[in-house]
Amino acid sequence: MTEQSSTRGATSDGTRAGFVAIVGAPNVGKSTLLNQMVGTKVSIVSPKVQTTRARVLGICIEGRSQIVFIDTPGIFTPRRRLDRAMVAAAWGGAGDADDILLLIDATRGIDDNSRAIIDRLTATERKAIVAINKVDLVKKPNLLDLTNDLNRCGVASEIFMISAQTGEGVPDLLAFLGENMIEGPWLFPEDQISDMPQRLLAAEITREKLYLKLHQELPYATTIETENWEQRDDGSVKIDQIIYVERPSQKAIVLGKGGRQIKALGEAARRELEEMLDVRVHLFLFVKVREKWGDDPDRYRDWGLDFNA
Ligand code: GDP
Ligand code: MG
Numbered sequence: 001m002t003e004q005s006s007t008r009g010a011t012s013d014g015t016r017a018g019f020v021a022i023v024g025a026p027n028v029g030k031s032t033l034l035n036q037m038v039g040t041k042v043s044i045v046s047p048k049v050q051t052t053r054a055r056v057l058g059i060c061i062e063g064r065s066q067i068v069f070i071d072t073p074g075i076f077t078p079r080r081r082l083d084r085a086m087v088a089a090a091w092g093g094a095g096d097a098d099d100i101l102l103l104i105d106a107t108r109g110i111d112d113n114s115r116a117i118i119d120r121l122t123a124t125e126r127k128a129i130v131a132i133n134k135v136d137l138v139k140k141p142n143l144l145d146l147t148n149d150l151n152r153c154g155v156a157s158e159i160f161m162i163s164a165q166t167g168e169g170v171p172d173l174l175a176f177l178g179e180n181m182i183e184g185p186w187l188f189p190e191d192q193i194s195d196m197p198q199r200l201l202a203a204e205i206t207r208e209k210l211y212l213k214l215h216q217e218l219p220y221a222t223t224i225e226t227e228n229w230e231q232r233d234d235g236s237v238k239i240d241q242i243i244y245v246e247r248p249s250q251k252a253i254v255l256g257k258g259g260r261q262i263k264a265l266g267e268a269a270r271r272e273l274e275e276m277l278d279v280r281v282h283l284f285l286f287v288k289v290r291e292k293w294g295d296d297p298d299r300y301r302d303w304g305l306d307f308n309a
Contacts, residue, residue: 021070025117034058067181101131102128104150130150134165136168202226225242226241227240236282251289
């Protein structure tokens, strides 16, 4: 990001651009908001916490501004090595950004996770544009206390009320972010919505389906890799993916009785891939057992994470 920033300042005809890091406790709706703003599915959304592993860019054009969003993994108290790497990536993203958009869950208020983020922002003397999310779930008068609390801790340069799900309040937030960008040429080509390679995105889609179907039975230590991507003459795409699990018992769960589970999973993922790519997709899923992938440095590199964080 630093490289791109250094090319700024060149003359432009009223265009603006910049990076906005979306930070917030797990499950506040960061990915949902990003998808709402960018208008295309770029980051997976899941009811289970902590599914965003890598930094994802979503790019939004608002008037003459290009807003580049960084969707960070939820910032939380790290325990395992993988968690530490994710938290380091999250703060790295925030540090590089021009603006920080802090999401607070209206139903949870300032919980311990949010408090930790606010404290860290305050310690580094950074202000955040705060968006209170999920306002569709609470009565408006109840938001007054939360707004007062946020004003009191002095971290907010601005406070917005939004519902990432319904889109309420999102246009106002976007308009503000757009005006707040730095004058200069755009940072990415106009048609680019995400810098996430298609293969990785395709793996994310399958991972989302897996979580939605099996979140009770599977640990986070499940990973999916797109092994092969083949453009066919008839315009369709053949995609091979491997679902890595840690134990044979997990493999059995993913496969399901008579392979029924993986078949349903593949169907759901294929449909979404076809929608995204706008071509016919042949998706082949394989399940393999790979122990302790969470301690494998190569995996971290693949995900753009720092093994030694
Ligand atoms: P992240 O961990 O911060 O990226 O959170 P997600 O975007 O994955 O959202 C977590 C959960 O909250 C999902 O079940 C979303 O559907 C839900 N959610 C997100 N935004 C809203 C909202 O504005 N209203 C409601 N009712 N649910 C939301
Ligand atoms: Mg997320």
